Amino acid sequence: MELKYSSEETAFRDEVRAFLARELPAHLSSKVKRSQRLGKADIEEWQAILHKKGWLAPTWPKAYGGVEWTAVQRSIFEEECCAAGAPRVLPFGLNMLGPVLMKFGTDEQKAHYLPRILDGTDWWCQGYSEPGAGSDLASLKTRAVRDGDHYVVNGQKTWTTLGQYANRMFCLVRTSSEGKPQAGISFLLIDMASRGIDMRPIITLDGEHEVNEVFFNDVRVPVANLVGEENEGWTCAKFLLTHERTNIAGVGFSLEAFDHLRHIANAQKKRGRPLSEDPQFAARMARIEIDLEAMRTTNLRVMQAATSGAAPGFESSMLKIKGTEIRQAITDLTRRALGPYALPFASEALDAGHNQPPIGPDFANPVASEYFNNRKLSIFGGSNEIQKNIIARMMLGL
Amino acid sequence: MDFTHTHDRRMLADMASRLVREKYDIATRHKIAAGPGGFSREMWAQFAELGLIGALFEEKSGGFGGQGFDIAVVFEELGRGLVVEPFLANLLAGRLIAEAGSEQQCAMLEEVIGGTLLLALAHGEGAAFYDLAHVATRAQKGDEGWVLNGEKAVVLNGDSADRLVVSARIGGDVSDEEGIALFIVDATAKGVRRRATQTVDGGRAAEVSFGGVKVDSDAVLGEPGAGFAPLERAVGLGILALSAESLGAMRMACDMTLDYLKTRKQFGVPIGAFQALQHRMVEMLMEVEQLSSAVINAAGHLDDPRAVREWHISAAKNLAGRAGRLIAEESIQMHGGIGMTWEYALPHFAKRIVMIDHLFGDEDHHLERAGLLARMRHP
Ligand SMILES: Cc1cc2nc3c(=O)[nH]c(=O)nc-3n(C[C@H](O)[C@H](O)[C@H](O)COP(=O)(O)OP(=O)(O)OC[C@H]3O[C@@H](n4cnc5c(N)ncnc54)[C@H](O)[C@@H]3O)c2cc1C
Numbered sequence: 001m002e003l004k005y006s007s008e009e010t011a012f013r014d015e016v017r018a019f020l021a022r023e024l025p026a027h028l029s030s031k032v033k034r035s036q037r038l039g040k041a042d043i044e045e046w047q048a049i050l051h052k053k054g055w056l057a058p059t060w061p062k063a064y065g066g067v068e069w070t071a072v073q074r075s076i077f078e079e080e081c082c083a084a085g086a087p088r089v090l091p092f093g094l095n096m097l098g099p100v101l102m103k104f105g106t107d108e109q110k111a112h113y114l115p116r117i118l119d120g121t122d123w124w125c126q127g128y129s130e131p132g133a134g135s136d137l138a139s140l141k142t143r144a145v146r147d148g149d150h151y152v153v154n155g156q157k158t159w160t161t162l163g164q165y166a167n168r169m170f171c172l173v174r175t176s177s178e179g180k181p182q183a184g185i186s187f188l189l190i191d192m193a194s195r196g197i198d199m200r201p202i203i204t205l206d207g208e209h210e211v212n213e214v215f216f217n218d219v220r221v222p223v224a225n226l227v228g229e230e231n232e233g234w235t236c237a238k239f240l241l242t243h244e245r246t247n248i249a250g251v252g253f254s255l256e257a258f259d260h261l262r263h264i265a266n267a268q269k270k271r272g273r274p275l276s277e278d279p280q281f282a283a284r285m286a287r288i289e290i291d292l293e294a295m296r297t298t299n300l301r302v303m304q305a306a307t308s309g310a311a312p313g314f315e316s317s318m319l320k321i322k323g324t325e326i327r328q329a330i331t332d333l334t335r336r337a338l339g340p341y342a343l344p345f346a347s348e349a350l351d352a353g354h355n356q357p358p359i360g361p362d363f364a365n366p367v368a369s370e371y372f373n374n375r376k377l378s379i380f381g382g383s384n385e386i387q388k389n390i391i392a393r394m395m396l397g398l
Numbered sequence: 399m400d401f402t403h404t405h406d407r408r409m410l411a412d413m414a415s416r417l418v419r420e421k422y423d424i425a426t427r428h429k430i431a432a433g434p435g436g437f438s439r440e441m442w443a444q445f446a447e448l449g450l451i452g453a454l455f456e457e458k459s460g461g462f463g464g465q466g467f468d469i470a471v472v473f474e475e476l477g478r479g480l481v482v483e484p485f486l487a488n489l490l491a492g493r494l495i496a497e498a499g500s501e502q503q504c505a506m507l508e509e510v511i512g513g514t515l516l517l518a519l520a521h522g523e524g525a526a527f528y529d530l531a532h533v534a535t536r537a538q539k540g541d542e543g544w545v546l547n548g549e550k551a552v553v554l555n556g557d558s559a560d561r562l563v564v565s566a567r568i569g570g571d572v573s574d575e576e577g578i579a580l581f582i583v584d585a586t587a588k589g590v591r592r593r594a595t596q597t598v599d600g601g602r603a604a605e606v607s608f609g610g611v612k613v614d615s616d617a618v619l620g621e622p623g624a625g626f627a628p629l630e631r632a633v634g635l636g637i638l639a640l641s642a643e644s645l646g647a648m649r650m651a652c653d654m655t656l657d658y659l660k661t662r663k664q665f666g667v668p669i670g671a672f673q674a675l676q677h678r679m680v681e682m683l684m685e686v687e688q689l690s691s692a693v694i695n696a697a698g699h700l701d702d703p704r705a706v707r708e709w710h711i712s713a714a715k716n717l718a719g720r721a722g723r724l725i726a727e728e729s730i731q732m733h734g735g736i737g738m739t740w741e742y743a744l745p746h747f748a749k750r751i752v753m754i755d756h757l758f759g760d761e762d763h764h765l766e767r768a769g770l771l772a773r774m775r776h777p
Contacts, residue, residue: 134734136664159735204738205745211735270527271573280762332723335752339527340552342756345598359595359605360524360551368598372749375730376738383734385674 020084029085035366040165046087071303082252092124093117104228127157127171138181144173153219163212187233189225206369249323314395317387324377331371342368411471418479424743435558436602437483446513459496466697470642477646484555491517491563494632498620518559520550528759537566546608556604557594575626580619599753641714651729685721692717705774712764719761722751
């Protein structure tokens with residue numbers, strides 16, 4: 001056991017810090033730190049900077065342009081990026097589709113799509129959920145019927161995160177209704193510019209446009225866009241979900257959010273003293289910090305144990321549950337720290353360039369809205385209830 | 399003991415309930431909330447006509463009730479409709495005037511009850527963090543009256559009020575209970591500046607500053623320096639109202655969630671068939687019933703000695719905060735993605751429920767306060 005960073009790891013952290021200090025544009029970190037809206041161009045700009053440095057794909061093998069960092073290096077990188085206010089790297093191409101293609105894709109698919117994920121040519125979105133198929137994903141109904149060299153796709157996907165920016169979707173479709181529901185699913189890559197695709201925004205409870213519903217009406221997709229075998233898509237889907245869940249732990253986000261909470265709790269006053277000194281508030285903070293510090297080590301333990309970069313079943317579910325609970329607890333306490341200033345909300349102040357003076361303390365405006373938005377963390381990526389079912393059934397044999 | 403409401407009060411509840419059900423669907427509510435001032439003057443006039451504003455005031459002020467249970471039944475129904483009209487602001491400021499005001503001052507309550515004059519309470523300040531005695535705004539005695547200087551934070555419906563009831567310090571330290579004076583100030587008086595803001599739960603508030611605002615001697619409400627006691631009583635009524643409003647909103651959130659558990663199917667069965675969710679729904683309902691009792695307790699002890707009265711007020715608000723977080727979060731969670739959407743009514747109830755915890759003391763504030771008051775009750 002050694003809980004300290006080795007000299008190589010410390011040197012790596014310094015290198016990451018220096019890189020971020022040099023290369024992370026101030027206009028991006030300023031938006032992230034103030035919880036302002038990030039547009040498509042912002043995210044693309046940051047991914048391009050990381051790509052140029054060769055650091056965009058920490059988990060990918062070098063042969064595909066990845067860096068093959070150790071678990072500790074990946075965690076250092078994530079923590080430093082969050083602390084510096086770097087925009088988040090989108091998981092859809094890098095952490096979801098990429099690994100699937102490497103494992104199940106044809107050589108042509110790998111050669112065509114993997115570089116385009118890295119250089120930003122493609123923005124992928126995830127077409128799994130449907131109105132009737134959420135937790136019970138295998139009950140999905142969007143159909144793909146073979147017609148010569150094409151599949152003809154009909155149906156509806158929903159909750160498509162940032163689909164409005166995407167030019168491609170990886171999609172689960174039904175190619176057979178025989179046998180178990182899982183048996184007739186295929187994994188298809190769809191060009192969002194295809195005829196017959198209609199996308200509509202879904203506005204979330206905080207008034208933001210982050211998810212969409214997507215309708216498919218006789219959309220023709222080349223058979224060459226099938227990943228893996230026809231009717232074997234469930235294998236890809238399950239493989240992908242463990243990758244999605246690993247990244248959902250979000251330790252770096254939590255550390256940064258907790259730091260922000262600490263700053264707020266020091267700045268806010270209760271009876272003339274910093275709120276952080278109030279016994280009840282201090283106890284609430286301490287409880288979260290204890291969980292977070294343990295979580296950080298759990299995360300590293302799991303990441304080190306998993307050789308492939310994907311956490312195995314139980315651990316990946318646990319990271320998802322605990323990680324999201326901690327993130328939600330932090331935003332909950334942050335809103336509490338504001339007192340009545342949790343209420344005022346100016347949506348327009350979330351746009352960069354907004355120059356009205358803030359109402360109340362300058363950190364107040366986005367907090368309540370973020371608390372509500374973060375309710376999603378325990379719903380998506382396989383809800384926390386489903387994760388517990390997985391642990392109970394698959395791991396404990398209950 | 400008898401836990402049934404009087405006939406009159408049941409009629410009041412039924413009327414409020416019908417109005418909210420028939421005229422205040424969620425689409426109407428959003429439209430009203432997005433409009434100028436964040437509420438509908440026509441709706442306010444209708445509420446006035448049906449006596450719902452009057453129900454919050456005692457007969458001596460020209461009202462038709464004003465007891466704790468009147469306030470509780472009205473606000474519970476308002477909570478079911480997420481009503482954005484300025485009931486709370488007018489209850490707080492109006493009851494404070496009724497509590498402390500002269501006959502002449504109380505005369506304006508007739509217009510308040512009639513819906514033609516709007517009041518707001520400008521008391522809380524940025525650095526107060528729920529401490530009711532914290533007043534840094536100052537009042538200085540001049541030749542003909544008083545001069546006010548200071549800043550008030552998150553004044554509910556302060557942007558549209560015609561008159562503000564303002565607390566200001568004339569003596570003592572910034573958080574002393576002694577030395578607080580109350581004033582009725584015309585919202586358009588010279589030196590009053592208001593910055594309107596929307597609130598995250600669909601309401602409106604204002605940051606209000608007083609820069610050398612001159613008021614006459616007859617603007618003073620009650621005895622100068624002795625404003626804390628009436629303030630505490632009025633805010634107590636406000637907390638009772640908020641707890642009842644939260645209760646109504648929670649009942650709606652629970653109804654919607656229970657309904658969803660029965661209708662949403664996954665894995666071939668209604669999701670309510672899963673025990674993991676069943677137990678949580680049961681927890682929610684138990685908390686709602688607990689809150690319902692705490693609201694009854696608070697409403698029924700308003701005429702008791704201070705320590706008893708205020709203990710029950712704090713108990714209700716603490717429970718509203720605790721139950722509120724549980725119900726807001728669990729009802730969204732058990733809805734899955736649908737619970738995250740603007741179009742669906744549920745998250746708007748969740749937002750209001752959670753934001754009520756940020757008004758006049760959150761769960762922690764009232765836990766601490768209940769502890770202090772308990773020691774006063776049982777020395
Ligand atoms: C902001 C956001 C972004 C998203 N982005 C994407 C995306 O990009 N692509 C995509 O494909 N999907 C996306 N999703 C969809 C997400 O994966 C689903 O919302 C999730 O799988 C839950 O499905 P559902 O919403 O249909 O809820 P349901 O499955 O209907 O679940 C409702 C409730 O029942 C519970 N439940 C269901 N089954 C069980 C059971 N067996 N035991 C116990 N409890 C159970 C659930 O946990 C939940 O609490 C997103 C969702 C959100 C909210």
